[in-house]
Amino acid sequence: MIKNSIRGGLTTISNSYSKTNNFLLEDFDPEQPTIYITYLDANNLYGQAQSEFLPVGDFRFLDRDKIIHL
Numbered sequence: 556m557i558k559n560s561i562r563g564g565l566t567t568i569s570n571s572y573s574k575t576n577n578f579l580l581e582d583f584d585p586e587q588p589t590i591y592i593t594y595l596d597a598n599n600l601y602g603q604a605q606s607e608f609l610p611v612g613d614f615r616f617l618d619r620d621k622i623i624h625l
Contacts, residue, residue, distance in 0.1 A: 576583060576590045 575592045
């Protein structure tokens with residue numbers, strides 16, 4: 556269980572172009588789905604993770620219904 560969950564490395568998602576459609580824009584098209592663009596810049600995620608307590612027991616698998624409602 557633990558060995559399968561080990562991950563690591565850098566993660567990034569880069570798109571050179573994105574188009575939004577929301578009511579705050581002049582060219583809003585109500586016929587199209589509403590789309591917002593969010594830019595997140597998070598720093599020191601590794602350092603934050605290192606300052607948290609590690610789990611020490613009571614590990615269990617969650618069923619699909621529990622995961623959906625988290």
